[in-house]
Amino acid sequence: MKAIFDRIYNDLLEQIETGKYPYQSFLPSESELAKDYTCSHNTVRRAIRLLAQGGYVQPINGKGVRVIWLPVEREAFKIGGIETFKEAARRSSLHAITKVLSIEHASVTESFACESGFPVGSDVTHVERMRYIDGHAAILDRNWYLTELVPNLTPAIAEDSIYAYIEGTLGMRVTTSRRTFTAEKALKADREAIDLDGYDFVAVVTNHTFNDDGIMFEYTQSRHHPKHFSFTTVALRDQL
Amino acid sequence: MKAIFDRIYNDLLEQIETGKYPYQSFLPSESELAKDYTCSHNTVRRAIRLLAQGGYVQPINGKGVRVIWLPVEREAFKIGGIETFKEAARRSSLHAITKVLSIEHASVTESFACESGFPVGSDVTHVERMRYIDGHAAILDRNWYLTELVPNLTPAIAEDSIYAYIEGTLGMRVTTSRRTFTAEKALKADREAIDLDGYDFVAVVTNHTFNDDGIMFEYTQSRHHPKHFSFTTVALRDQL
DNA sequence: GCCGATTTGTCCGTATGTATC
DNA sequence: CGATACATACGGACAAATCGG
Numbered sequence: 001m002k003a004i005f006d007r008i009y010n011d012l013l014e015q016i017e018t019g020k021y022p023y024q025s026f027l028p029s030e031s032e033l034a035k036d037y038t039c040s041h042n043t044v045r046r047a048i049r050l051l052a053q054g055g056y057v058q059p060i061n062g063k064g065v066r067v068i069w070l071p072v073e074r075e076a077f078k079i080g081g082i083e084t085f086k087e088a089a090r091r092s093s094l095h096a097i098t099k100v101l102s103i104e105h106a107s108v109t110e111s112f113a114c115e116s117g118f119p120v121g122s123d124v125t126h127v128e129r130m131r132y133i134d135g136h137a138a139i140l141d142r143n144w145y146l147t148e149l150v151p152n153l154t155p156a157i158a159e160d161s162i163y164a165y166i167e168g169t170l171g172m173r174v175t176t177s178r179r180t181f182t183a184e185k186a187l188k189a190d191r192e193a194i195d196l197d198g199y200d201f202v203a204v205v206t207n208h209t210f211n212d213d214g215i216m217f218e219y220t221q222s223r224h225h226p227k228h229f230s231f232t233t234v235a236l237r238d239q240l
Numbered sequence: 241m242k243a244i245f246d247r248i249y250n251d252l253l254e255q256i257e258t259g260k261y262p263y264q265s266f267l268p269s270e271s272e273l274a275k276d277y278t279c280s281h282n283t284v285r286r287a288i289r290l291l292a293q294g295g296y297v298q299p300i301n302g303k304g305v306r307v308i309w310l311p312v313e314r315e316a317f318k319i320g321g322i323e324t325f326k327e328a329a330r331r332s333s334l335h336a337i338t339k340v341l342s343i344e345h346a347s348v349t350e351s352f353a354c355e356s357g358f359p360v361g362s363d364v365t366h367v368e369r370m371r372y373i374d375g376h377a378a379i380l381d382r383n384w385y386l387t388e389l390v391p392n393l394t395p396a397i398a399e400d401s402i403y404a405y406i407e408g409t410l411g412m413r414v415t416t417s418r419r420t421f422t423a424e425k426a427l428k429a430d431r432e433a434i435d436l437d438g439y440d441f442v443a444v445v446t447n448h449t450f451n452d453d454g455i456m457f458e459y460t461q462s463r464h465h466p467k468h469f470s471f472t473t474v475a476l477r478d479q480l
Numbered sequence: 481g482c483c484g485a486t487t488t489g490t491c492c493g494t495a496t497g498t499a500t501c
Numbered sequence: 502c503g504a505t506a507c508a509t510a511c512g513g514a515c516a517a518a519t520c521g522g
Contacts, residue, residue, distance in 0.1 A: 062518030219303035302499030
C-alpha cells in the first residue's frame with residue numbers, strides 16, 4: 001500500500017527530470033493537481049513540500065510553484081539519501097565490485113565509544129571492505145555493527161550487500177542516517193588499499209545509522225578516492 | 241507573525257539540546273503536545289516531522305517519538321543550513337575576519353555558464369575573499385552574483401556581509417541553496433592564499449543559491465582548509 | 481489605487497488505518 | 502481484546518501574496 005502523496009511526488013519528480021516541466025516553468029496549481037489526482041489539496045501540498053525540500057521546486061506565494069531543477073551531467077559517484085553502495089553504483093551506471101578484507105568481533109572501548117557513539121562494552125562486528133568502481137580501487141569502507149542487532153555476518157553477506165541482509169533477512173528497518181564529511185590526509189592503510197595515484201588525501205564520510213526503534217546499530221567510515229567522490233545537499237532558509 | 245508549528249519546533253529543539261529530553265527518551269505524545277499548545281494534532285505533527293528531518297527524533301508508530309540526538313562536542317567549522325559566514329563563526333564562538341581580495345565585473349562565457357548555471361552573456365559581479373578563523377587563513381571564497389539582482393557591491397559591503405546587504409538593503413529573500421562537496425588538490429591560488437602548512441589539498445563547497453522568485457542569483461566556490469572543515473547532514477530512508 | 485480572481489500558506493476537526501503494549 | 506500512539510487523508514476556513522482589469 002503506497003501513500004498518495006508519495007505517488008504524486010514521484011510522478012512530478014519524473015516529469016521534472018524528463019523535462020516535461022523544464023527549469024523555470026511552473027507546475028500545475030494545487031487545485032488542478034488535487035483534481036487530477038482526486039485528492040485533497042493538503043495531500044498535494046505534501047508532495048510539493050517534498051519536492052521543495054529536495055531542491056527541485058520553489059513555491060512562490062500567490063504565483064505558483066516554479067521548477068528550479070537543472071538536469072546535470074552524471075557525476076563521479078554521487079551520494080544523496082540513504083542507499084546501498086550497489087544502488088548508488090547502478091544509479092550512476094558504473095560497474096561496482098566489493099571485496100571483503102576482514103570481519104572481526106570486538107568490545108567497545110571507552111575511546112571508541114566516544115568516537116562511534118556505541119555504548120561502552122557492547123559487542124560489535126567490524127567489517128573492512130574495498131569498493132572498486134570501474135576497476136579502480138575507490139573506497140575503503142570500515143563498518144561497525146552492534147552484534148546484538150546484526151548477528152552472524154559472513155564474508156558472503158558482506159560481499160553482496162549487508163543492507164539487503166539487514167532489511168531482508170533480519171527484517172530490520174533502516175530509518176535515519178547522520179553523516180559528516182571531511183577531507184583528510186591519506187593514512188598508510190589508505191595508500192595500501194586505495195589506488196590513489198598521485199593523490200595523498202581522501203574524502204571521508206562518517207556515518208551513524210539508526211533503525212526504526214531509534215537505536216544506533218551502525219557506525220561507518222568510508223574513505224573515498226577524491227576523484228570518485230562528490231556529495232550534494234539542499235539547504236532551505238525557511239522551514240517547510 | 242510566527243507560525244505555531246515553528247514555535248513548537250523551536251521549543252522542542254531547545255529542550256532536546258539542553259537535555260530536558262535526553263538521548264533515547266520519548267517526547268510527550270501528539271495529543272499531549274496538542275493540548276499543551278492548544279492546537280490541532282496536525283500542527284504538532286508538522287513540528288515533529290521537522291525534528292525528524294533534522295535527525296533529532298525518530299517517530300515510532302504505536303510507541304512514541306524517541307529522541308536520537310546526542311549532544312556533540314563543538315566541531316571545527318560546522319556548516320549546516322543556509323547561514324552567513326558570520327553566523328557560523330559566531331555559533332562556533334570563533335573569531336572570524338574577512339578580507340576582500342578583489343571585486344570585478346564580467347560577462348558569462350559559455351564554459352562558465354555550463355559550470356555555474358548562469359545564462360550566457362549575463363553580467364556578473366565576481367568577488368574574491370579570504371576568511372580568517374582565529375588568525376588562520378582558512379577559506380578562500382569565490383562568489384559570483386547576477387549584477388542585475390545584486391548591484392553596487394562595494395569592498396565595504398563584501399568585508400561586512402554580502403548576505404546582510406542582499407536581505408537587508410536590497411530586500412531580496414534567500415530561499416534555496418544547493419551545495420556540492422568535493423576534495424581537490426590545492427591550486428597555486430590556494431597555496432598562496434590559504435595557510436595550508438603541510439596540507440596540499442582543500443575541501444571545496446560549490447553553491448547555487450536561489451531567491452524566492454526561483455532565480456539563481458549566486459554561484460559560489462568556497463575552498464576550505466581541511467583542518468577547519470566539517471559538514472553534517474541527515475538522510476532519511478523514507479519520506480516524511 | 482482598488483477590487484476580485486487565483487494561488488500558495490497555515491490551521492482545524494474529524495475519520496480511518498496501523499502498530500504497540 | 503481494548504487503550505494508546507503514530508500515519509494518512511479529507512474538507513473546510515481564513516490569511517497573505519500576486520496579477521489583471
